[in-house]
Amino acid sequence: MNPSIEREGFSERLQQALRNAEYSPDSPTQLAREFNIRFEGRPITVHAARKWLVGEAIPTQEKLRTLAQWLGVPAEWLRFGGNEMQPTADATGAPSRFESADVKLIADLQRLDEHHQSIAREILRMLVRINRKK
Template identity: 30%
Template sequence: MSNEKREFSQRLRAAMRAIGMVERPSVLEREFNANFWGRSVSFQAVSRWMNGKSIPTQDKLQVLAALLRMEPHALRYGERAARRARIHERGLPAWLSTADRQDRAAVEAFMALPPAQRKLARELIISLAKSSRR
């Protein structure tokens, strides 16, 4: 089982739990087929998704994500990748995709400082960055 498939199955199961769906292939098969416009999927196919043996095609992933009330990108690749994609789509700086909550809070606090204190903080950060490169 590849990491990618295993991680997908973990996200799939977590999403099912999050909406209160019983984590059984038969339950997901029934719900999925009730919402899918194409050819029905088999119990075995759903079982392979849930057990990390395969990943559904994009059309099925779209339906699964809607059923599980989440973004398709987050279901397929994880929330971190989905956040990076959203940031990229908005044209925001790339560093923002790797910044955690504390980093973003620090930047917001920095931006709220008066200009003289921002200058001082900037100089400190630049100095620390230069000394860490040595």
């Protein structure tokens, strides 16, 4: 297959997955920021994210897996297309990704000082206990 056609196809699927996850397919800055929150390796630049979005580059397999898990799509579909996109699930049938609001909540928690993190964790534990009693 023609490499430029492969890159363009990847770009279209990435943009579709971003829209489905309620992210802008037109913001390389947002893509880089959200990706870097989830990726354990070296952060990507806004320039790299732009190249993914406009079909100039395809990420490495490791980065592709992170993108797919974040956006809740199969990595194979994101890279190669093919069958209609299906959300990924773990062995229990539960979605294998956090919703974007969950990830933002975790990021916000990490920005708090240690004392306030402790308070937030205790509030969450209390809410979980209350919810179990229902």
